[in-house]
Amino acid sequence: MRYLFLLTITPVQDFISQARKLKELYGGSTILSKMSEVGIEYAKNRGATIIFPQQTEGKNSYPNRFLVEVSFESEDELKSFASNVSDEILNYFKTLNKNQSPIIEQHIENFFQIYWSASEYGGDYKEAFDEVEKRLAGAKNSRFFTQLGEVGRKCSICGERNIAVYKDKDSKNHKKRMKFYIDLQREDLELVYDNLLQDKEGLCGICYTKRIMDVESFDSTADIAIMNIPLEIRKKQRDSQLFYEENLTKDFFKKNDVSNSLEDAKQEFQEFKKAIKGKYKQTSYYAVIMFDGDDMGKWLSGQKLNDQSRLRDFHKDISSNLAIFAKKAKEILKEPKGMTVYAGGEDFLGFVNINKLFEVLKELNSRFSELISEPLKEKYGLRDSFTFSSGVVIAHYKTSLGVVLGEVRKSEKKAKKSSGKDAVCLTVLKRSGEIRETILKFESFFELDFITKQLNENFSDKFISVLDKEFLLMCDENGELDNSLNSMLYLELKRTLKRSLKVDNAKENIDPMIESIRKIHTVNFRNFIDGLYICRFIDKEIG
Numbered sequence: 001m002r003y004l005f006l007l008t009i010t011p012v013q014d015f016i017s018q019a020r021k022l023k024e025l026y027g028g029s030t031i032l033s034k035m036s037e038v039g040i041e042y043a044k045n046r047g048a049t050i051i052f053p054q055q056t057e058g059k060n061s062y063p064n065r066f067l068v069e070v071s072f073e074s075e076d077e078l079k080s081f082a083s084n085v086s087d088e089i090l091n092y093f094k095t096l097n098k099n100q101s102p103i104i105e106q107h108i109e110n111f112f113q114i115y116w117s118a119s120e121y122g123g124d125y126k127e128a129f130d131e132v133e134k135r136l137a138g139a140k141n142s143r144f145f146t147q148l149g150e151v152g153r154k155c156s157i158c159g160e161r162n163i164a165v166y167k168d169k170d171s172k173n174h175k176k177r178m179k180f181y182i183d184l185q186r187e188d189l190e191l192v193y194d195n196l197l198q199d200k201e202g203l204c205g206i207c208y209t210k211r212i213m214d215v216e217s218f219d220s221t222a223d224i225a226i227m228n229i230p231l232e233i234r235k236k237q238r239d240s241q242l243f244y245e246e247n248l249t250k251d252f253f254k255k256n257d258v259s260n261s262l263e264d265a266k267q268e269f270q271e272f273k274k275a276i277k278g279k280y281k282q283t284s285y286y287a288v289i290m291f292d293g294d295d296m297g298k299w300l301s302g303q304k305l306n307d308q309s310r311l312r313d314f315h316k317d318i319s320s321n322l323a324i325f326a327k328k329a330k331e332i333l334k335e336p337k338g339m340t341v342y343a344g345g346e347d348f349l350g351f352v353n354i355n356k357l358f359e360v361l362k363e364l365n366s367r368f369s370e371l372i373s374e375p376l377k378e379k380y381g382l383r384d385s386f387t388f389s390s391g392v393v394i395a396h397y398k399t400s401l402g403v404v405l406g407e408v409r410k411s412e413k414k415a416k417k418s419s420g421k422d423a424v425c426l427t428v429l430k431r432s433g434e435i436r437e438t439i440l441k442f443e444s445f446f447e448l449d450f451i452t453k454q455l456n457e458n459f460s461d462k463f464i465s466v467l468d469k470e471f472l473l474m475c476d477e478n479g480e481l482d483n484s485l486n487s488m489l490y491l492e493l494k495r496t497l498k499r500s501l502k503v504d505n506a507k508e509n510i511d512p513m514i515e516s517i518r519k520i521h522t523v524n525f526r527n528f529i530d531g532l533y534i535c536r537f538i539d540k541e542i543g
């Protein structure tokens, strides 16, 4: 009997985003992808045909879910296949951490859940697919959690599980001391002293496993913020945080176990400043881009297909186009523009230097259309385009990575909520706590790039605060400005732009600027004016 077999690994979001360093984030995402790959390879060896994810040549990132076609003699055989593939996946995770104290083992044993479902597949692919989806959703709904019920000090990163490893440089006998913190009832806890930890940092078994993953990744978000400055200038200092004067302190050096002497680091910093002077601008901010395909459920269910009997081919094509795009995306976002953390399935997560933000997004957007949407449209005669919506957050390198990842996820959701999707929600989290946010369709989003350049070359930013002050008061309780006030707004815009000109005779720039601003004009005034403030912010950081 032939079956469709669908499997998913959870939890994904918490596992990936509970990270303090970029390296852990990358480690977590690598682990998940690898777990999925282990499952897919096992299925392939048992003669299964992969429907999704399709692979391309080279290194692939695998999503946490896969669908295969596979035949069995009996239902028992199917069940044993399911249990074996789940064991293979979990065993991979269990063997990552060689240093297994009982508490680490317990964390690892209880963390991941694997859900699977299968449906008999005679002839009607669509029917079998709907059924296997429905069954998996049912299995996930009936899930139960293992409560560890731990008493004691919690992990510094996730705050959920107890610490399993701890570092205390001051304590001669920190193992003894930490037993007290962890669990008063347990005498068998083995604590590990580890150089990968910061002083006074305690991690649970899960967060520790991500920390020790051996991955090729940038270490911290400061590496991304500073990437616009050529490597020749930066190469002397391996830790990018030492290019920021605020970190050249005894405290920072002790906490982070910096091996260089503070005096040398200060000297190198002076040389660095001299080398970039007048040539490169240093910023403390970087951006995170997250996106996934719009209406994925509708696409996969075949709702948007004219001929539903082609659903099986469509699934394979959409998945292989996504894989081709993912490979391209990794080429687009890499050093010196930034780094791709994850590109697989229809999901993307990457970090980008803010000098390259617009350029990278523009290219990702046009490649998505060229490599995925257009070929599918042509082959299947589709009416709709397959698009994506993106959350983008600009943050200070010192802002907690967990907070930033939470914000970018929120941004992505907001973009998806906007009508028609195909949109970007761009959020700026200033270190002062101030937040600016604008949601725009992709078709008008890149006007922000133009406006930012105009602010750099031709206009001072004065007109923005003038408009804000004058028109915010006229908005209704939802922050919307009545259409009848638009002509007044544009008159005022023209007047203030004239006065904001940096060079008196550069008047020919006014009309293009107004046209560009018109394209980002939304009914919600806050959304509109925040877009302009964000341009001002980006210009100040990179200009």
Ligand SMILES: [Zn+2]
Binding pocket: 155, 156, 157, 158, 159, 160, 161, 203, 204, 205, 206, 207, 208
């Ligand atoms: Zn943890």
